[in-house]
Amino acid sequence: xxxxxxxxxxxxxxxxxxxxxxxxxSDRGSQSFFWYRQYSGKSPxxxxxxxxxxxxxxxxxxxxxxxxxxxxxxxIRDSQPSDSATYLCAxxxxxxxxxxxxxxxxxLMVKP
Amino acid sequence: xAGVTQSPTHLIKTRGQQATLRCSPISGHTSVYWYQQALxxxxxxxxxxxxxxxxxxxxxxxxxxxxxxxxxxxxxxxxALELEDSALYLCASSRGNNQPQHFGDGxxxxxx
Numbered sequence: 001x002x003x004x005x006x007x008x009x010x011x012x013x014x015x016x017x018x019x020x021x022x023x024x025x026s027d028r029g030s031q032s033f034f035w036y037r038q039y040s041g042k043s044p045x046x047x048x049x050x051x052x053x054x055x056x057x058x059x060x061x062x063x064x065x066x067x068x069x070x071x072x073x074x075x076i077r078d079s080q081p082s083d084s085a086t087y088l089c090a091x092x093x094x095x096x097x098x099x100x101x102x103x104x105x106x107x108l109m110v111k112p
Numbered sequence: 113x114a115g116v117t118q119s120p121t122h123l124i125k126t127r128g129q130q131a132t133l134r135c136s137p138i139s140g141h142t143s144v145y146w147y148q149q150a151l152x153x154x155x156x157x158x159x160x161x162x163x164x165x166x167x168x169x170x171x172x173x174x175x176x177x178x179x180x181x182x183x184x185x186x187x188x189x190x191x192a193l194e195l196e197d198s199a200l201y202l203c204a205s206s207r208g209n210n211q212p213q214h215f216g217d218g219x220x221x222x223x224x
Contacts, residue, residue: 031210032210032211034213042217043200043202043215043216043217043218044155044202044215045215046213046214046215049212050156051210082142088155090155092210093210094149094181095132097160097167097168098143098160098162098167098168098206098209098210099143099145099157099160099168100147100155100157100204101157102154102155103152105154111157
Protein backbone atom coordinates (compact mmCIF):
# COMPACT_ATOMS: atom_id res chain seq x y z
CA UNK A 1 0.00 0.00 0.00
CA UNK A 2 1.34 3.40 -1.00
CA UNK A 3 1.78 5.86 1.85
CA UNK A 4 -0.13 8.65 0.11
CA UNK A 5 -2.66 7.72 -2.54
CA UNK A 6 -4.42 9.81 -5.15
CA UNK A 7 -6.51 8.92 -8.16
CA UNK A 8 -4.27 9.69 -11.15
CA UNK A 9 -7.19 10.94 -13.23
CA UNK A 10 -7.60 12.73 -15.48
CA UNK A 11 -10.47 14.43 -13.70
CA UNK A 12 -12.39 16.44 -16.25
CA UNK A 13 -14.77 19.21 -15.17
CA UNK A 14 -16.49 21.98 -17.13
CA UNK A 15 -15.48 25.58 -16.60
CA UNK A 16 -17.28 27.09 -13.61
CA UNK A 17 -17.87 23.75 -11.88
CA UNK A 18 -16.45 22.53 -8.57
CA UNK A 19 -13.46 20.20 -8.85
CA UNK A 20 -13.02 17.75 -5.98
CA UNK A 21 -9.61 16.15 -5.48
CA UNK A 22 -9.05 13.43 -2.91
CA UNK A 23 -6.11 11.94 -1.06
CA UNK A 24 -5.68 9.21 1.55
CA UNK A 25 -2.63 8.57 3.71
CA SER A 26 -1.51 5.60 5.75
CA ASP A 27 0.62 7.09 8.58
CA ARG A 28 -1.70 8.05 11.46
CA GLY A 29 1.10 10.12 12.96
CA SER A 30 1.10 12.54 10.00
CA GLN A 31 0.75 16.09 11.24
CA SER A 32 0.74 18.46 8.29
CA PHE A 33 -1.01 18.24 4.96
CA PHE A 34 -0.29 20.17 1.79
CA TRP A 35 -1.66 20.61 -1.70
CA TYR A 36 0.64 21.60 -4.52
CA ARG A 37 -0.22 22.46 -8.11
CA GLN A 38 2.25 21.45 -10.80
CA TYR A 39 1.97 22.57 -14.39
CA SER A 40 3.66 20.40 -16.99
CA GLY A 41 7.41 20.97 -16.97
CA LYS A 42 7.27 23.27 -13.97
CA SER A 43 7.97 22.89 -10.26
CA PRO A 44 5.26 22.35 -7.62
CA UNK A 45 3.54 25.45 -6.29
CA UNK A 46 2.05 25.41 -2.78
CA UNK A 47 -1.63 26.31 -2.87
CA UNK A 48 -3.04 25.11 0.47
CA UNK A 49 -1.94 23.62 3.77
CA UNK A 50 -3.96 22.34 6.70
CA UNK A 51 -3.02 21.04 10.13
CA UNK A 52 -6.33 20.52 11.98
CA UNK A 53 -9.48 18.57 11.28
CA UNK A 54 -12.12 20.49 9.38
CA UNK A 55 -12.16 22.92 6.51
CA UNK A 56 -9.78 25.71 5.55
CA UNK A 57 -10.77 28.16 2.83
CA UNK A 58 -8.59 30.47 0.76
CA UNK A 59 -10.26 32.18 -2.17
CA UNK A 60 -11.59 29.55 -4.55
CA UNK A 61 -9.78 26.75 -2.72
CA UNK A 62 -10.98 24.73 0.29
CA UNK A 63 -8.88 22.06 1.97
CA UNK A 64 -10.65 19.47 4.09
CA UNK A 65 -8.97 17.17 6.62
CA UNK A 66 -10.38 14.16 8.42
CA UNK A 67 -7.66 12.52 10.51
CA UNK A 68 -9.92 9.73 11.75
CA UNK A 69 -10.53 8.63 8.17
CA UNK A 70 -6.96 9.59 7.09
CA UNK A 71 -8.44 11.62 4.28
CA UNK A 72 -7.57 15.01 2.78
CA UNK A 73 -9.41 16.75 -0.01
CA UNK A 74 -9.15 19.89 -2.08
CA UNK A 75 -12.15 21.65 -3.56
CA ILE A 76 -11.72 24.18 -6.34
CA ARG A 77 -14.77 26.36 -6.88
CA ASP A 78 -15.54 28.14 -10.16
CA SER A 79 -12.90 26.06 -11.96
CA GLN A 80 -11.03 27.85 -14.74
CA PRO A 81 -9.08 26.42 -17.69
CA SER A 82 -5.96 27.85 -16.01
CA ASP A 83 -6.57 25.42 -13.13
CA SER A 84 -5.74 22.55 -15.48
CA ALA A 85 -2.65 20.97 -13.91
CA THR A 86 -1.54 18.06 -11.77
CA TYR A 87 -2.43 18.43 -8.10
CA LEU A 88 -0.09 16.80 -5.60
CA CYS A 89 -1.10 15.84 -2.08
CA ALA A 90 1.77 15.75 0.43
CA UNK A 91 2.02 14.90 4.12
CA UNK A 92 4.73 15.17 6.73
CA UNK A 93 5.26 14.35 10.37
CA UNK A 94 4.88 10.94 11.93
CA UNK A 95 7.32 8.33 10.70
CA UNK A 96 8.31 10.56 7.79
CA UNK A 97 9.64 13.25 10.09
CA UNK A 98 9.95 16.59 8.36
CA UNK A 99 10.23 15.23 4.83
CA UNK A 100 7.24 15.44 2.53
CA UNK A 101 5.71 12.22 1.25
CA UNK A 102 3.88 12.87 -2.00
CA UNK A 103 1.04 11.13 -3.69
CA UNK A 104 1.30 10.43 -7.38
CA UNK A 105 -0.89 13.40 -8.24
CA UNK A 106 -4.27 13.89 -9.90
CA UNK A 107 -4.39 15.45 -13.33
CA LEU A 108 -7.22 17.99 -13.55
CA MET A 109 -8.61 19.16 -16.88
CA VAL A 110 -11.02 22.09 -16.92
CA LYS A 111 -12.85 22.33 -20.24
CA PRO A 112 -14.12 25.70 -21.52
CA UNK B 113 10.47 38.28 -1.14
CA ALA B 114 12.72 36.27 -3.42
CA GLY B 115 11.79 32.65 -3.80
CA VAL B 116 13.98 29.57 -3.73
CA THR B 117 16.61 29.84 -6.44
CA GLN B 118 18.35 26.90 -8.06
CA SER B 119 21.25 26.70 -10.48
CA PRO B 120 21.92 25.65 -13.11
CA THR B 121 18.57 25.35 -14.88
CA HIS B 122 19.82 22.54 -17.06
CA LEU B 123 22.84 20.28 -16.71
CA ILE B 124 24.04 17.72 -19.22
CA LYS B 125 26.54 15.09 -18.13
CA THR B 126 27.77 11.71 -19.26
CA ARG B 127 27.77 8.45 -17.35
CA GLY B 128 30.38 8.29 -14.61
CA GLN B 129 30.75 12.06 -14.26
CA GLN B 130 29.90 14.09 -11.19
CA ALA B 131 27.22 16.79 -10.92
CA THR B 132 26.82 19.66 -8.47
CA LEU B 133 23.47 21.39 -8.07
CA ARG B 134 22.98 24.55 -6.00
CA CYS B 135 20.11 26.02 -4.04
CA SER B 136 19.48 29.26 -2.16
CA PRO B 137 16.53 29.20 0.23
CA ILE B 138 14.00 31.92 0.90
CA SER B 139 15.40 34.50 3.30
CA GLY B 140 14.65 33.44 6.87
CA HIS B 141 14.28 29.75 5.99
CA THR B 142 16.78 27.48 7.71
CA SER B 143 15.67 24.10 6.35
CA VAL B 144 16.52 22.96 2.84
CA TYR B 145 15.18 19.82 1.19
CA TRP B 146 16.14 18.05 -2.02
CA TYR B 147 13.70 15.95 -4.07
CA GLN B 148 14.03 13.97 -7.28
CA GLN B 149 11.27 13.81 -9.87
CA ALA B 150 12.12 11.28 -12.55
CA LEU B 151 9.99 11.10 -15.71
CA UNK B 152 6.79 9.23 -14.99
CA UNK B 153 7.63 8.88 -11.32
CA UNK B 154 6.50 10.88 -8.34
CA UNK B 155 8.48 13.24 -6.20
CA UNK B 156 10.97 11.32 -4.07
CA UNK B 157 12.65 12.77 -0.99
CA UNK B 158 16.45 12.85 -1.17
CA UNK B 159 17.93 14.91 1.67
CA UNK B 160 16.99 17.37 4.42
CA UNK B 161 19.41 19.92 5.90
CA UNK B 162 18.73 22.18 8.83
CA UNK B 163 21.16 24.53 10.56
CA UNK B 164 24.04 23.05 8.60
CA UNK B 165 23.36 19.45 9.56
CA UNK B 166 21.97 16.56 7.52
CA UNK B 167 18.76 15.61 9.36
CA UNK B 168 17.39 12.86 7.15
CA UNK B 169 17.99 11.16 3.83
CA UNK B 170 15.72 9.18 1.58
CA UNK B 171 16.25 5.78 0.03
CA UNK B 172 19.05 6.79 -2.32
CA UNK B 173 22.61 5.42 -2.61
CA UNK B 174 25.54 7.19 -0.89
CA UNK B 175 26.70 8.70 -4.19
CA UNK B 176 23.95 11.24 -3.58
CA UNK B 177 25.28 13.65 -0.98
CA UNK B 178 25.18 17.31 -0.12
CA UNK B 179 25.82 19.99 2.41
CA UNK B 180 24.39 23.18 3.79
CA UNK B 181 26.50 26.29 4.19
CA UNK B 182 26.41 28.86 7.04
CA UNK B 183 24.21 31.14 4.90
CA UNK B 184 21.74 28.20 4.61
CA UNK B 185 22.35 27.68 0.90
CA UNK B 186 22.89 24.09 -0.12
CA UNK B 187 24.62 21.87 -2.65
CA UNK B 188 23.57 18.48 -3.95
CA UNK B 189 26.37 16.34 -5.32
CA UNK B 190 25.79 13.24 -7.40
CA UNK B 191 28.83 11.07 -8.10
CA ALA B 192 29.33 8.32 -10.65
CA LEU B 193 26.29 9.43 -12.65
CA GLU B 194 24.05 6.75 -14.10
CA LEU B 195 21.47 7.03 -16.87
CA GLU B 196 18.62 6.64 -14.38
CA ASP B 197 19.78 9.75 -12.55
CA SER B 198 18.22 11.79 -15.35
CA ALA B 199 15.47 13.74 -13.60
CA LEU B 200 14.26 17.10 -12.36
CA TYR B 201 15.96 17.88 -9.06
CA LEU B 202 13.93 20.16 -6.86
CA CYS B 203 15.06 22.13 -3.86
CA ALA B 204 12.59 23.38 -1.26
CA SER B 205 12.96 25.47 1.86
CA SER B 206 10.90 26.04 5.01
CA ARG B 207 11.07 27.98 8.26
CA GLY B 208 11.14 24.84 10.35
CA ASN B 209 9.49 21.60 11.31
CA ASN B 210 6.17 20.84 9.62
CA GLN B 211 6.10 24.28 8.02
CA PRO B 212 5.12 24.66 4.36
CA GLN B 213 7.90 23.88 1.93
CA HIS B 214 8.35 26.17 -1.06
CA PHE B 215 10.01 24.84 -4.18
CA GLY B 216 12.50 26.35 -6.58
CA ASP B 217 12.21 25.96 -10.35
CA GLY B 218 14.48 22.92 -10.31
CA UNK B 219 17.55 21.70 -12.16
CA UNK B 220 16.95 19.34 -15.03
CA UNK B 221 19.82 16.85 -15.10
CA UNK B 222 20.27 14.83 -18.27
CA UNK B 223 22.71 11.95 -18.44
CA UNK B 224 23.91 10.93 -21.91
